[in-house]
Amino acid sequence: MASSSMVSKIQQLGKMLSETKSFDRVLSKVRIVSAAKGKLSCELTVGEEHTNLGGTLHGGLTATIIDSVSTWAIVSAEHPPGVSTDLNISYMRPAKIGETVIIDAECLKVGKTLAFASVSLLNKDTGKLIAQGRHTKYIA
Amino acid sequence: MASSSMVSKIQQLGKMLSETKSFDRVLSKVRIVSAAKGKLSCELTVGEEHTNLGGTLHGGLTATIIDSVSTWAIVSAEHPPGVSTDLNISYMRPAKIGETVIIDAECLKVGKTLAFASVSLLNKDTGKLIAQGRHTKYIA
Amino acid sequence: MASSSMVSKIQQLGKMLSETKSFDRVLSKVRIVSAAKGKLSCELTVGEEHTNLGGTLHGGLTATIIDSVSTWAIVSAEHPPGVSTDLNISYMRPAKIGETVIIDAECLKVGKTLAFASVSLLNKDTGKLIAQGRHTKYIA
Amino acid sequence: MASSSMVSKIQQLGKMLSETKSFDRVLSKVRIVSAAKGKLSCELTVGEEHTNLGGTLHGGLTATIIDSVSTWAIVSAEHPPGVSTDLNISYMRPAKIGETVIIDAECLKVGKTLAFASVSLLNKDTGKLIAQGRHTKYIA
Numbered sequence: 001m002a003s004s005s006m007v008s009k010i011q012q013l014g015k016m017l018s019e020t021k022s023f024d025r026v027l028s029k030v031r032i033v034s035a036a037k038g039k040l041s042c043e044l045t046v047g048e049e050h051t052n053l054g055g056t057l058h059g060g061l062t063a064t065i066i067d068s069v070s071t072w073a074i075v076s077a078e079h080p081p082g083v084s085t086d087l088n089i090s091y092m093r094p095a096k097i098g099e100t101v102i103i104d105a106e107c108l109k110v111g112k113t114l115a116f117a118s119v120s121l122l123n124k125d126t127g128k129l130i131a132q133g134r135h136t137k138y139i140a
Numbered sequence: 141m142a143s144s145s146m147v148s149k150i151q152q153l154g155k156m157l158s159e160t161k162s163f164d165r166v167l168s169k170v171r172i173v174s175a176a177k178g179k180l181s182c183e184l185t186v187g188e189e190h191t192n193l194g195g196t197l198h199g200g201l202t203a204t205i206i207d208s209v210s211t212w213a214i215v216s217a218e219h220p221p222g223v224s225t226d227l228n229i230s231y232m233r234p235a236k237i238g239e240t241v242i243i244d245a246e247c248l249k250v251g252k253t254l255a256f257a258s259v260s261l262l263n264k265d266t267g268k269l270i271a272q273g274r275h276t277k278y279i280a
Numbered sequence: 281m282a283s284s285s286m287v288s289k290i291q292q293l294g295k296m297l298s299e300t301k302s303f304d305r306v307l308s309k310v311r312i313v314s315a316a317k318g319k320l321s322c323e324l325t326v327g328e329e330h331t332n333l334g335g336t337l338h339g340g341l342t343a344t345i346i347d348s349v350s351t352w353a354i355v356s357a358e359h360p361p362g363v364s365t366d367l368n369i370s371y372m373r374p375a376k377i378g379e380t381v382i383i384d385a386e387c388l389k390v391g392k393t394l395a396f397a398s399v400s401l402l403n404k405d406t407g408k409l410i411a412q413g414r415h416t417k418y419i420a
Numbered sequence: 421m422a423s424s425s426m427v428s429k430i431q432q433l434g435k436m437l438s439e440t441k442s443f444d445r446v447l448s449k450v451r452i453v454s455a456a457k458g459k460l461s462c463e464l465t466v467g468e469e470h471t472n473l474g475g476t477l478h479g480g481l482t483a484t485i486i487d488s489v490s491t492w493a494i495v496s497a498e499h500p501p502g503v504s505t506d507l508n509i510s511y512m513r514p515a516k517i518g519e520t521v522i523i524d525a526e527c528l529k530v531g532k533t534l535a536f537a538s539v540s541l542l543n544k545d546t547g548k549l550i551a552q553g554r555h556t557k558y559i560a
Contacts (some may be wrong), residue, residue: 022191023189049161084199087229090528091227092531092536105145111512136392140393256409269389276370302472347483368508378520
C-alpha cells in the first residue's frame with residue numbers, strides 16, 4: 001500500500017523543513033520511512049538537541065512530533081492540514097540519546113470538517129511504547 | 141505574594157536555557173514576569189522561529205511551553221520537576237508574529253507522588269485565550 | 281451578572297433530566313446554584329448511586345458531569361449544544377459519600393464552529409480541587 | 421490467548437455490576453466477549469437508557485465505558501485497579517439506539533506505579549470508530 005511517489009512528496013516536505021526558519025526546523029532529523037493514504041511511519045535518532053535537562057527525549061518535542069506527523073498523515077490522505085483543536089499525550093517511557101524512535105501515525109477519521117489521528121512513539125530496539133497521543137484538527 | 145528571590149532563581153534557569161544545547165533552547169525567549177509559590181507568569185513575543193508554516197505560533201511550541209512553564213511552576217512550589225505522565229492542550233486562537241503572549245501557569249495540586257498544573261496562553265493586547273492545557277507529572 | 285430567568289430556564293432542564301429515561305437521568309441530583317452567560321455553578325451531594333466500588337465519586341460520573349455541565353454553560357451563552365469532539369479530565373482527589381461537590385463551568389471560547397469550556401469540581405468544605413476537565417464541541 | 425477462566429472471572433464482575441447500587445450499574449448491559457492478559461473485548465447494544473437527548477450514545481457513558489473497561493483490562497493483567505489520574509476521549513461518530521458497539525481495551529503499559537490503557541469503541545456493523553480514549557491510573 002506504500003506509495004513511493006507519496007514518500008517522495010513527503011520527503012520534499014522533509015527537505016523544506018530542514019531549510020525553514022520556522023519552528024518546524026526542530027523536526028529536521030525526522031526521517032520518513034513509509035507512507036500510505038492516511039498512514040505514515042517515521043524514525044528519529046535522539047540527539048542532544050532533542051533532549052530535556054535529564055538527557056532524554058523532551059516531552060515538548062514528543063508533543064511537536066505527534067502534532068506534526070499526524071498532520072502529515074492527514075495530508076497524505078489528500079486533505080488540507082487544517083488547524084489544531086485538541087492534542088493529548090501520555091508519556092510511558094524515556095528515550096535516551098542514541099536510541100532510535102519509531103513514529104507511527106494513523107488517521108482515525110478524516111471527515112468534512114474534523115480530522116482525528118493517533119500517533120505512537122516506540123523504541124525501535126525493544127518495540128515498547130515511549131508515548132502515545134491523539135490530535136484533532138478542524139479541516140473545513 | 142511575588143518573591144523577587146524566586147524570580148531571580150527562575151531567571152537563572154532562563155539564562156541557563158538560553159545557553160543549553162538541549163531542546164529547552166526553544167524557550168530561550170520566554171521571559172519570566174512574576175513568580176509565587178506554585179504560580180508563574182511569563183511572556184513571549186512571537187517571532188518567525190516560533191511559527192508553523194502558516195506564520196502563527198506552532199502548536200508544538202505551545203505544547204512545549206505548557207509542558208515547561210508548568211514544570212517551572214511545580215519547581216517554584218519547591219517540589220522536584222518529576223516526569224510527565226499526561227499533557228493535553230486545546231487550541232482556541234492563533235498568535236501571529238509580533239504579538240505578545242502571556243503564559244499563566246498554576247499548580248492545581250502538588251501531592252506526594254503526583255502534581256497537576258494548568259497553563260493558559262493569552263493574547264496580551266486582547267486578553268483572549270490562545271490555548272489552555274493541563275500537565276500531570278509523577279514527582280515521587 | 282447571574283440571571284434568575286436563566287437559572288429558571290436551566291432548572292426546567294434539571295426537572296426534565298430527572299424525568300428522562302435517557303442517560304442524563306444520572307445527573308438528576310445535580311442542583312444549579314447560579315448561572316450567567318457562559319458560566320454555570322452547580323452542586324452535587326455524593327450518594328451511593330454516584331460512587332465506584334471504592335465508595336467515592338465515580339470517574340465516569342465525573343466525566344459525565346464535565347461533559348454535561350459544560351454543555352449547559354454553552355447553552356447559557358445562547359449557543360446550540362453541539363456535539364462533542366474532545367473531553368479530558370484530571371482526577372486529583374476523591375469525593376466521599378455525603379460530601380458536597382461544587383461544579384464550576386466556564387466557556388473559554390464560543391466561536392462560530394467550535395466551543396471550548398472548562399469545568400472544575402471542588403470539595404465544598406475544603407475548597408480543594410477534586411477534578412478538572414476541558415470539553416471541545418462542534419456547534420456549527 | 422483468550423482464557424475462559426479469565427472470561428468467567430470477569431463475567432462474575434459483570435453479574436456483580438448488574439446488582440450494584442453504585443454508579444457501575446450503568447454498565448450492566450456491557451457484555452464481555454473475550455479477555456486475555458491486558459486485553460479485553462466487550463459489546464453493548466445501545467438502548468434508550470444509554471442515550472443523550474439527541475438519541476445517540478451519551479458522551480458521558482462513552483467516558484464511563486472507557487474508564488471502566490480499561491480498568492478491567494488492567495485487572496485482567498493481574499494488577500490492582502488503582503485510581504485514575506487522567507482520562508481523555510475523542511468522539512468521532514454517533515451510535516444510535518439499536519446499534520451494537522464493540523469496545524476494545526488494551527493495556528499500553530502496566531508499570532510498578534502507573535498503568536496506561538487505550539480503548540476504542542467501534543460500530544459492529546461498519547467497523548468504523550465511534551470514539552477512542554486513553555486512561556492513566558496510579559496503581560502503586
